[in-house]
């Protein structure tokens with residue numbers, strides 16, 4: 487649903503200095519290049535050639551059209567010949583969507599025997615793209631620069647990453663986030679400036695009382711519940727005390743009713759993400775756990791305890807990852823396993839972890855929950871599969887949003903966890919637990935994260951560039967000394983650049 491109705495527009499830069507033959511050649515090369523890129527099978531969004539621009543008024547018209555077109559999620563530019571960059575100023579001033587500067591060239595190699603001045607004048611991206619890059623830098627325009635021949639897989643893959651980020655960015659700018667209740671009382675890191683988030687990150691946060699959901703729940707029919715129960719039967723292994731005719735079966739039915747109600751409520755509000763709070767459950771039988779797990783797997787962003795920033799980020803990362811192998815989930819740092827080189831941290835939550843991140847058939851179980859004061863909630867229990875991924879968060883530093891992202895290696899637990907009644911993932915933050923956790927804590931990162939197996943650091947870098955927010959990456963290369971100086975430099979940068 488997010489990718490179908492989006493396009494990326496391709497605009498070639500040139501000038502009329504080189505005569506009519508050059509104009510014809512530039513047009514033909516651009517068309518062949520766009521066609522080739524579309525046929526590579528690597529690009530998640532359709533690339534549409536919108537013509538060659540040769541003057542300031544043509545540039546401005548092209549960028550304004552792209553800005554107004556709902557289906558245009560971003561622009562790729564390429565200078566075939568030299569394109570004096572003052573003519574790009576007005577267009578760029580009017581343009582606020584993502585921009586990728588493809589630094590390539592139509593021909594792959596120099597034709598040693600045939601090359602003459604006409605060939606050089608026509609094929610001078612090495613020259614023209616530098617002029618274009620200058621005006622973008624001078625105007626402080628964030629953009630991605632991809633260098634290489636357009637037929638190379640690596641070039642196409644880097645464009646594909648950026649396209650996915652464009653799709654997620656467009657999605658975020660049309661995102662309503664439903665927040666049931668407020669933040670968990672006194673909690674600092676999950677709170678922040680919702681108005682600034684809408685200005686900067688695009689999404690809108692609305693508040694609802696949990697009673698609004700309770701009302702919808704009461705309208706759910708027994709037939710609807712039965713149908714959903716059939717789906718649970720097909721997908722999950724029911725714990726012995728949860729099967730039909732046993733004591734907890736009624737709690738599973740309550741959970742199914744809640745899932746239907748929550749899904750209906752989010753659809754009615756046209757929402758893409760939501761938060762719950764265990765302190766605000768009036769009119770509900772149990773904390774919605776199973777519902778949150780299953781809705782996450784459908785692509786809804788989720789944050790517990792009112793954590794709207796993580797909910798929105800999870801939705802954004804889910805959209806970026808759509809169709810790629812791996813899964814995306816809300817998670818929380820819970821308990822450490824100090825074990826020397828393999829020291830790890832167990833990720834879980836009270837209930838809410840997406841089944842997208844497991845290869846197991848989840849077990850449907852009901853257990854008491856110590857907090858919230860409600861009946862025993864249903865939940866899916868499983869262990870996340872091994873593999874590497876990225877855990878990310880966005881925190882509000884007062885004068886800016888800071889994204890912190892840590893590469894993590896999910897590992898198999900040393901033994902089964904028969905008494906743990908929730909889904910979990912065991913991972914080693916890179917470069918190791920001691921450095922990864924120290925850097926995360928120094929940066930002021932949350933205990934909640936949005937995690938994805940499908941994404942690489944390039945996705946997060948592209949996202950932070952598009953959003954214009956601070957990014958602190960923690961991976962194999964991170965040292966605490968380097969990380970501290972990066973944070974100090976950023977502090978100065980963001981004081982000077984409001």
Ligand code: MN
Pocket residue numbers: 790791818835934
């Ligand atoms: Mn939590």
